[in-house]
Amino acid sequence: xxxxxxxxxxxxxxxxxxxxxxxxxxxxxxxxxxxxxxxxxxxxxxxxxxxxxxxxxxxxxxxxxxxxxxxxxxxxxxxxxxxxxxxxxxxxxxxxxxxxxxxxxxxxxxxxxxxxxxxxxxxxxxxxxxxxxxxxxxxxxxxxxxxxxxxxxxxxxxxxxxxxxxxxxxxxxxxxxxxxxxxxxxxxxxxxxxxxxxxxxxxxxxxxxxxxxxxxxxxxxxxxxxxxxxxxxxxxx
Numbered sequence: 001x002x003x004x005x006x007x008x009x010x011x012x013x014x015x016x017x018x019x020x021x022x023x024x025x026x027x028x029x030x031x032x033x034x035x036x037x038x039x040x041x042x043x044x045x046x047x048x049x050x051x052x053x054x055x056x057x058x059x060x061x062x063x064x065x066x067x068x069x070x071x072x073x074x075x076x077x078x079x080x081x082x083x084x085x086x087x088x089x090x091x092x093x094x095x096x097x098x099x100x101x102x103x104x105x106x107x108x109x110x111x112x113x114x115x116x117x118x119x120x121x122x123x124x125x126x127x128x129x130x131x132x133x134x135x136x137x138x139x140x141x142x143x144x145x146x147x148x149x150x151x152x153x154x155x156x157x158x159x160x161x162x163x164x165x166x167x168x169x170x171x172x173x174x175x176x177x178x179x180x181x182x183x184x185x186x187x188x189x190x191x192x193x194x195x196x197x198x199x200x201x202x203x204x205x206x207x208x209x210x211x212x213x214x215x216x217x218x219x220x221x222x223x224x225x226x227x228x229x230x231x232x233x234x235x236x237x
Contacts, residue, residue: 003061005084010091012057013067013189017099019049021194025103025123029110043179047172054164063160067092068187070225074148077229078237089189096193100124103194104201117207124194126183126217127210136213139181140220141227143174147186148228152237185217192218 023045026034034041050067057065066072069089076082103123104111114120118127128136150170155163175184185191192214199209 003059005062005064006087006091008057008060008062009066009088010095011060012053012062012065013092013095013193014099014102015056016049016053016067017096017190017194018102019052020046020190021100021103021123022106023049025107025110028114028119028123029107030113030115032107032110039179040176043172043175046175047168050171051164051168054167058160058164065164067189068147068221068225069093069189070144070187070221070228071148071151072225073222074225074229074232075152077226078152078232092189093193096189097197100194100197101201104197104203111206112204115205117205120203120206121198121208121210122183124198125191125210125214126185127213128182128216129180131213133216136182136216137220137223139178140185140217141224143178143182143184144186144221144224145228145231146174146178146224147171148225149231152232156237182217182220186221186224188218188221190217 023034023042026032026045027037027041029035053067054065057067064075066075066088069092072085072088072092076085107123111120121127147170151167154166154170158166171186174186178184195209195211195214198206
């Protein structure tokens with residue numbers, strides 16, 4: 001089977017969500033070995049998930065390894081080429097859904113042992129620390145704009161071989177510094193795909209998928225991606 005950018009984005013996003021949501025499940029679910037590991041473990045796990053996801057995406061045929069609709073949109077604005085937007089976003093969403101389903105499968109006995117429904121949902125998608133739609137939207141937009149500008153800057157200065165490690169550090173930094181208000185989705189596929197998985201999977205004792213909030217981790221990162229793309233285009237990066 002041949003590799004391609006579409007397959008790279010699909011598999012890379014799957015691995016990203018599998019490892020990223022996996023660390024959240026490890027820390028939050030009852031009787032897991034990593035239970036109560038804390039925010040540092042979650043942010044570090046997500047940083048490592050990004051590094052591995054990028055390398056996997058590149059190996060499977062996507063040299064740019066977007067893994068994120070907001071990044072895809074930003075780079076389309078930067079380059080003026082929108083041909084990859086729809087196909088990339090489609091497979092990123094599919095990869096995120098499958099990745100979340102695998103997390104559910106890996107931690108299968110632990111869902112029934114975990115009583116709190118919001119904790120189970122958190123292993124799939126984000127929820128705000130303080131529910132304030134305007135503020136939550138700003139937090140997601142700013143975090144994503146930092147991600148987009150940071151990724152392009154790192155690849156421009158560090159080269160493709162070392163840059164994925166630095167992108168992981170960038171995501172770690174965003175989580176530590178800007179992740180408190182919303183849990184830093186900064187990626188529409190990373191939140192919406194697993195939220196869909198939560199809605200359709202037979203997760204033991206699950207509650208609502210919180211669709212009232214679901215638009216914020218989609219719209220906020222898209223706004224941030226657009227703003228980041230415009231900044232990059234304005235400076236000719």
